[in-house]
Amino acid sequence: MKRRQLLKVEGLMLRFGGLQVLNDLSLSVREGQIVGLIGPNGAGKTSCFNCLTGIYQPQGGRVFFDGRDVSHLPTHRRARLGMARTWQNLGVIDALTVTENVMLAQHQRAGYSALAGMLGLAGTWHRERELRRDAAEIIEYFGLEAVADERTGELPYGVRKTCDMAMALASDPKMLLLDEPASGLSPEEALGLADTLRELRDRLKLTILMIEHHVPLVAEVCDYVYVLNFGELLTEGEPAAIQRHPEVIAAYLGGTAEPTEPPEWPLQPEGAPHGTA
Ligand SMILES: Nc1ncnc2c1ncn2[C@@H]1O[C@H](COP(=O)(O)OP(=O)(O)OP(=O)(O)O)[C@@H](O)[C@H]1O
Ligand SMILES: [Mg+2]
DSSP states (O other), rough: OOOOEEEEEEEEEEEEEEEEEEEEEEEEEEOOOOEEEEOTTTHHHHHHHHHTTTTSOOSSEEEEETEEEEETOHHHHHHTTTTTEEOTOOOOOTTBBBBHHHHHHHHTTTOOOOHHHHTTTTTOOHHHHHHHHHHHHHHTTOOOOGTTTBEEEEEHHHHHHHHHHHHHTTTTTTEEEETTTTOOOOOHHHHHHHHHHHHHHHHTOOOEEEEEEEHHHHHHHOEEEEETTTTEEEEEEEEHHHHHHHHHHHHHHHOOOOOOOOOOSSOOOOOOTTTTO
């Protein structure tokens, strides 16, 4: 039996002035899947995430999440329904500790503002204690205990990325939208990420949509892949077929879409400044 669609996107149209960033983009993610969204720099991947999470309001198209039309809901309402994301440029606040960052992210579901919690206003104290305990569990899950009280700005990049992921988890989501989780990681860290993603899916029953340039990671963990080029869907399918697709190869390397011998992976988009966009 096919699992139900947790996320469904129909005909997204996004323009900035004369620039058509997304053109009739449709995709879907079934519950329990890890789905990749790949494509060259500037293809519109992050813009797509911004439309899904309500940061950008597209000129056309609809977004359905968990059976609801969320197209016109603001970001925080979509987050409450179970969408969480990480950021290409990291969502952590450098001046806060790991624990503080995770607790800040938890306030999506706390039922009161982070400020009320920090000031210890009436009714927040018990809940705050619960949140602190949950934060400690999330921090332990990601192996961040040793740095829990350190300011994130002082931590190595890979650790800050892990903290960003912990923050996404802190809102107790159904779905994670990850924007280049492997960028800036060492090859060993990227490999470890594959295990983490599978565990998030299998143990925590999360559904994942992931933007990623690191094609070996995509090939290893994704059940299905969408390829975006100039705001349009170039192709979609299982990772093995995508890697051999002549148009995908052409889109990444430039030039023609003549079928050739598959090149060595990973293909790096020309001049890709990973994680710096
Ligand atoms: N707020 C904005 N205003 C104007 N143009 C924008 C805005 N956001 C995105 N764009 C443009 O939309 C296009 C797609 O950008 P986007 O960041 O979505 O690409 P991407 O696929 O995530 O690229 P990368 O792999 O480099 O992260 C780019 O030409 C970008 O300049
Ligand atoms: Mg991007």
